[in-house]
Amino acid sequence: MGETTSWTNGTQKFVLHNTSISDNGEASSTVTACAMLLDAPVIPLLSWTLQAHPPRPDPPVFVVADAGSKGAGMFAARDIPAGALILVDQPIAVVPSNVISPWKREAFDALLPRISRFSRDSLLALANCKPLSEHPVVEGIALTNAIQIDLPVPLTTAPQEYGGIFPNVSRANHSCGLDAAVKWDLASFSVTMYSLRAVRAGEEIHNQYIDVLAPRAVRRSELVRYGFECMCPHCDLPDAAAVARSDAAREELRNWRHLHPRFLPWSTDICRPDDTIIVSNLRALELIEQEGLYGLQVPFIEEIAMSYAVLGDELQFRDWAQKVVDLCAGQDPERARKFAGWIADPRSYKQWGWRAKQRQLLDKQKEPVDLDISIPW
Numbered sequence: 001m002g003e004t005t006s007w008t009n010g011t012q013k014f015v016l017h018n019t020s021i022s023d024n025g026e027a028s029s030t031v032t033a034c035a036m037l038l039d040a041p042v043i044p045l046l047s048w049t050l051q052a053h054p055p056r057p058d059p060p061v062f063v064v065a066d067a068g069s070k071g072a073g074m075f076a077a078r079d080i081p082a083g084a085l086i087l088v089d090q091p092i093a094v095v096p097s098n099v100i101s102p103w104k105r106e107a108f109d110a111l112l113p114r115i116s117r118f119s120r121d122s123l124l125a126l127a128n129c130k131p132l133s134e135h136p137v138v139e140g141i142a143l144t145n146a147i148q149i150d151l152p153v154p155l156t157t158a159p160q161e162y163g164g165i166f167p168n169v170s171r172a173n174h175s176c177g178l179d180a181a182v183k184w185d186l187a188s189f190s191v192t193m194y195s196l197r198a199v200r201a202g203e204e205i206h207n208q209y210i211d212v213l214a215p216r217a218v219r220r221s222e223l224v225r226y227g228f229e230c231m232c233p234h235c236d237l238p239d240a241a242a243v244a245r246s247d248a249a250r251e252e253l254r255n256w257r258h259l260h261p262r263f264l265p266w267s268t269d270i271c272r273p274d275d276t277i278i279v280s281n282l283r284a285l286e287l288i289e290q291e292g293l294y295g296l297q298v299p300f301i302e303e304i305a306m307s308y309a310v311l312g313d314e315l316q317f318r319d320w321a322q323k324v325v326d327l328c329a330g331q332d333p334e335r336a337r338k339f340a341g342w343i344a345d346p347r348s349y350k351q352w353g354w355r356a357k358q359r360q361l362l363d364k365q366k367e368p369v370d371l372d373i374s375i376p377w
């Protein structure tokens with residue numbers, strides 16, 4: 001660790017900090033694989049007893065190749081099933097986001113000489129959509145590539161957002177669909193990228209730079225800061241009617257919980273039809289498929305599985321629960337384990353067959369009672 005320079009912004013004091021988080025272990029007070037500009041109270045909160053990140057797929061499942069007008073891009077090197085690990089990446093640099101201070105550019109560029117040569121070459125090879133005349137190089141690269149990462153929040157200072165600049169995941173171009181998900185893990189100081197659907201060899205793998213549930217016009221205006229007009233299949237639509245249809249689908253998905261029946265009240269309300277939640281969630285899955293928003297599907301699939309559990313339909317339950325397991329195995333192993341446990345023993349699900357039992361009771365009560373109504377004369 002080394003601290004050579006600091007800059008103040010109101011009550012905040014940002015310092016340069018070298019760290020040995022990267023795999024090659026190269027770190028000293030002067031050079032490191034990852035250099036950071038941090039609010040000083042964050043530094044003691046960073047635990048450098050790092051947990052292991054998942055092993056990187058070997059051989060790699062992606063390649064960086066020419067993506068035409070988009071510059072370089074990330075492509076599947078072979079068929080990748082849904083829910084599979086695509087990459088593990090660690091940052092070359094960490095910088096504060098949303099800091100507007102005259103010293104920002106100088107401080108960002110001061111990171112460069114601290115980064116080891118190999119990492120520096122990787123950093124400088126990344127895309128930069130900002131003119132050097134307006135944004136010095138590290139700032140331009142950060143504005144083009146940084147991914148938001150959460151660092152510990154000191155009790156004494158206001159929360160500060162940070163962006164990490166990563167050598168590999170930064171190569172993913174934007175799409176307004178969701179075919180892969182990126183997840184930051186502070187404990188291993190790494191991001192992982194998982195596929196959200198099956199990706200065929202040669203297909204491009206994307207990240208999302210903005211809120212993809214926003215209407216097309218809003219998405220496009222937000223992407224201006226990355227210097228491109230989005231022509232992904234979800235934006236490149238034939239006419240106004242197609243745009244309206246897509247916007248409406250995204251709006252419905254965004255407001256789903258306010259617009260559609262909820263699982264919990266349904267699960268204990270025998271007056272409502274048995275298929276209410278299943279029908280509703282199947283519609284959500286249809287919209288997700290239409291818009292290519294595969295990252296949104298797990299909670300809906302999960303509710304369908306749980307609905308079949310409450311209905312006591314073992315075959316359907318296993319089928320849908322297995323989809324949850326497959327999609328979550330990598331990025332949400334706890335959820336995957338929970339559903340795998342229920343698949344192994346469906347009756348261990350607390351409400352297993354509750355509605356089916358209630359219906360049986362109800363039917364029994366409806367059975368004609370054997371009353372002696374003969375007239376006694």
Ligand SMILES: C[S@@+](CC[C@H](N)C(=O)[O-])C[C@H]1O[C@@H](n2cnc3c(N)ncnc32)[C@H](O)[C@@H]1O
Binds near residue numbers: 171
């Ligand atoms: C994080 S980089 C992505 C990788 C980059 N293409 C490269 O060559 O390294 C972001 C930049 O890639 C380009 N880009 C990303 N997604 C794009 C898209 N959907 N259409 C056009 N250009 C895109 C833009 O120039 C953007 O500023």
